[in-house]
Structure formats: structure tokens, C-alpha cells
Amino acid sequence: MTALPPDAPVIEARDLRKEFVVRVRAGRFRRTKRVVGAVDGIDLTVRRGEMIGYIGPNGAGKSTTLKMMTGVLSPSSGEVRVCGLPPVAQRVRLALRIGVVFGQRSQLWWDLPLRDSFDLLRHVYRVPAAEHAARLRRCRAELDLDGFLDIPVRQLSLGQRMRGELTAALLHGPEVLFLDEPTIGLDLVSRQAVRAFLAELGATGDTTLVLTTHDLADIERLCRRLVVIDHGRVVHDGSIEALHARYGSRRRVVADLEEPLAEPPVLPGAPLLRVEADGRRLVFACESATASEVVAGLARLVALRDIAIEEPDIEDVVARLYRAPAPTPAPTPAPAGDVAQGCSITSTAKVPGASAS
Template sequence: MSGRPPSPRAGEHVIEARGLRKDFTVRVRAGRLRRERRVVSAVDGVDLTVTRGEMLGYIGPNGAGKSTTLKMLTGVLMPSAGTVRVCGLTPVAQRTRLAARIGVVFGQRSQLWWDLPLRDSFALLRHIYRVPAAEHAARLRRCRDLLDLDGFLDVPVRQLSLGQRMRGELTAALLHGPEVLFLDEPTIGLDLVSKQAVREFLAELGRSGDTTLVLTTHDLADIERLCRRLVVIDHGRVVHDGTIEELHARYGSRRLVVVDLDAPLAAPPELPGAPLHQADAEGRRLVFVCESVTAGEVVARLAGLAALRDISIVEPDIEDVVARLYRGPDSALTAPGAD
């Protein structure tokens, strides 16, 4: 008997944190010559549960506590208070056993050997994690196909581009079949082609439902494309936990209808449920905010009032929504393309 806790079944929690807290003691100036110690809470009472197969976006501004949370979940840091279990294990106390159950891709940490060809790094990891040869070969074959690795498998890691190295890091983190994959800024600094390859690979991984994914990033396009659930943390506390759609609704994000008229109207139209947001100086371009009506209803009403030359629908941008969250819900909307 190995004593390994059973893997969570579908619908069960692979991550459970209650009242999670991490304090650091810092020295601050208290006069010309004197410094005093002060306790700073990087994470302040986070409650978080993640179910098997879920793809979770965990975001926040710099210093919000994202990376500190991940380090406690992966056993790198000991919590100051609260409880946390990942894959049925206590991360710090059972860190070695947990390492066999999770995969980690952190920008400042590499699992690859700098002077060895990528293929040799993968072979060494197989022996470190004691993965059966057939399982290792099957997983590597899948990663080779989805991440297009064959062109640089025999290239030393130090000669790889950033995008190639990130694809290698993702593969290295998955070869032992982890139940949870923690990703910290996986697409930062990548070119557009490499970003797209990484996103498509992670999306395919999520669709399979075998691996739970926890993603922290400043690139909100990653979140929009990959994660249905979004947790936003600020000053160490969770300020939103729900879907991206709920975030849009909660913080006043609305779809915009931008119309170009053949000729300006004598007076701006008043559309119930869709107030006029912006107009250009000539009155030919009008921007309406869909508050309680659909974009189709706005267009239909406008078509009965004026000849429309062009119509465009501007979807709410999650980056703007999160910025509004940090600034407060009364921040002004912006309308791309409107003067």
C-alpha cells in the first residue's frame, strides 16, 4: 500500500482552502534613524474551492497576493493561518507526495536542464517521477502533436526561443500525469504564434477534463479564451468569484452599439433601455449602451428613425471590466472607435 489518497472523482474538490492567510514581517522607516517592524498580510483570509477538471482564472493587480496564494497551494510557503488541502494532501507537510500529483509552470522556475537537449530533459523527468515507459511515451506523443515539438526536441534548452522553451515547460509539467496544473504567466513575453499554440494546447487540455487548471496571468485574453470561472483577488482578499459574465454584469459592463448614419438627426434619439453614450461632432456616429435591451432591439429602433450606413457591436472587454473593478463601479465606459 502506498498510502496515496484516492484521486478526487468528478465534482469533488481537488483544492480546498479556508481562511488562508500569509503574513510577512517587514521593516519600515519610523524616523531618520529608526526602523520598526510591521506585519503585512499578503493573503488575508482567502476561501477557495476548485473541482476536478475545472479551469480557474486567478487574477489581480501586482502585489494582490496571487503568487503567494499559489506558493501556499503548491507547498512552497507555509500559511500563517487557515487550512489548505490539494489532492487530499497538506501542501507543506506532504510536499514530496504532492509534487507527484501536481504540475507547476512558473516563469522564474524551470524543470528543464539548460545544457541538455529537450528530449533528454523529458527522459530524466520520467525517471525522477518514476513514470512507466508506455505512459510517458503516450503523453509525450500527445504534447509533441499539440505543441509541435518535433522541430526542436534535439536542441539544447539554452538555444531555444522563449516560446519553444515555454512549450517544453508545459510538456515537462504534464509528463507525470498531474491532477492539477498551476500556471503563473504562461504566455508572458511570447510572440503571437507561440501564444496561440499555448492557448490552444491548454484549451484542449481543459476539454479533456482530466487535469484541473489554475491560471494566473496579466494577459486577460488568456482568461477569456480558457477560463469560465474567474477569481479576482485584491489586497489579499477575494473581491469576485464567479463567471466572466457575472463580472461584466456586476461592474456595469455593457455591450455597445455603434451606428453611422447617412445624415445626422435633428436631435439625438432617446431609446429606453439604451442611453446614448457618445456622439461625434457632426452627429453621424452614435454610440448606445445596451442596459436593459438587446443590441438587435437597438438596431431595429434606430432603423425606424434614420438611414443607417454602418453598424458595429462592441463586446465588453474583460480588461476594462477588471480595471473598473479596481477603480470602482462608477468609472466611465469607453467606446472603441467613437470620437
């Protein structure tokens, strides 16, 4: 297995595109072909050890991108390399270097105890026994697996199965871990356990994580870099703080007063958002003024009982981003000949650790 140079990107996509050809009704007995663009020119570079949040609304192209990066789907055009390999052409070699967890799909054997699934995966990936035992020991401790290792997978709760899926994806020591909705449907305790484990995994810097999710709390707790995709295109690539600054989300200062005021104070750079609790609570937005300036200004003007600073809600700012006008798609040429084969999103080949869904 050839290692990448330390400064080489682990994932590199250039003008990556994926189109599907679908047949639509054009009369009682006729069907016409229509090209649907799922991914429309994505450029992305991911370095070793990064934790990337890859988010977007339903139909934005998130899962399609992951399937191209894991070799399940072939790009219509453009180029993608993962661990220095073209995913489709080197699918088997790549499978030994990546791990994949899809929230609604399983790579475990449904009727076997969890322990037996792990042992079978050791042989599938050809992992030395000592390495396999060391990684399993770590996962057993950090994901608390011992209570259900001998229970058939079909009898596990969703939270237990997801912890098993994470373990299965990591036993061969992947360089990149792709996570598609890993906490979907989990209860609060299981969700916190999965987040804590992933945070610990990312902190070591040995594994690159690419996380797609609709749970923005996962992104806030795990990822420093956020890539937002909409209509198949990247509309933001940077920190969460940069996203807040770009789309105007603001901190809020909540002031509880000793006595209600006849007229709320006016603070430069901090508009009053609302008055609550019969005039005893004032909520200000920090625009050009900082939170400390707002607090200092209030302390000079009114008698304060309590003060709180609320961080901006990422859900609000992402919703604002999605409401922005959609990017204008490039004209799509008419398909030449019979290209209906491009509309299949499933594969009959078995890839260890990946799902074709």
C-alpha cells in the same frame, strides 16, 4: 497514490492567510518589525476539471496563494488541501500529482537538449516508460516540439521554452496544473499556440487548471470561472458574465448611418455615448435595453448603412473593480517573540515541477 472521490474538491482553502515579517528603518541605526499581510482570509473550492482564472493587480497575493497551494510556502493560518493533501506536510507526494509552470522560472536543465530534460523528468517522477512516451507524443504533436527537441534549453526562444515547460509539467499526468503567467513575454504566434493547447487540455476535463495572468485575453479564451483577488482577499468569484453585470459593463451598439442627423435619436434604456464620423456614426450603450431592442429601435427611426454590436471589454470592468474602495483589513496582532523567520519566501528543498520564487 490514493485517488480522490469523484465529488471531492481538488483544491480547498479555508480562511487561508499568509503574513510576512519585514524590518523597516526606524532611525539611523534602528530597525523595527512590521507584519505585512499578503493573503488575508481566502476561501476557495475548485472541483475536478475546472479551469479557473485567478487574477489581481500586482501585490494582490496571487503568486503567494499558488506557492501555498504547491507547498513552497507555509500558511500563517487557515487550511489548504490540494488533491486531498496538505501541501507542505505532504510536499513530495503532492509534487507527483500536480504540475507547475511559472512564466519566469524554469524546471528544465539549462545546458541539456530539451529531449534529455524530458527523459530526466521521467525518472524524477517515476513515470512508466509507456505512459511517458504517450504523453510526450501528444505534446510533440500539439505544441510542435519536434523542430527543437535536440537543442539545448539555453538556446531556445522564449516561446519554444514555454512550450517545453508546459510539456515538462504534464509528462507525469498531473491532476492539477498551476500556471503563473504562462504567456508573459511571448510573441503572438507562441501565445496563440499555448492558449490553443491549454483550451484542448481543459476541454478533456481530466486536468484542473488554475491560471494567474495579467493578460485578460487568456482568461476570456480559457476560463469560465474567474476569481479576482485584491489586497489579499477574494472580491469576485463567478463567471465573466457575472463580473460584467456586477460592475456595470455594457454592450455597445455602433450604428453607421446613411446620412447624418440634426438630432440623434433618443432610445429608452440606451444612452448615446458618442457621435463619430461627422455625425454618421452613433454609439449607444445597452443599459436596461437589450442590443436587439436598440437595433430594432434604430431601424424604425433612421436609415442604417451598417450595424455592429461590441462586447464589453473585460479589461475595463476589471480596472473598474480595482478602483473600488479596498477592503478594510482586520487588525493584525503584534508579532510575539522573534518571528523574522516568517519573512522568507524561498525554500532550499527541491520540489519537482515547482519553483520557490
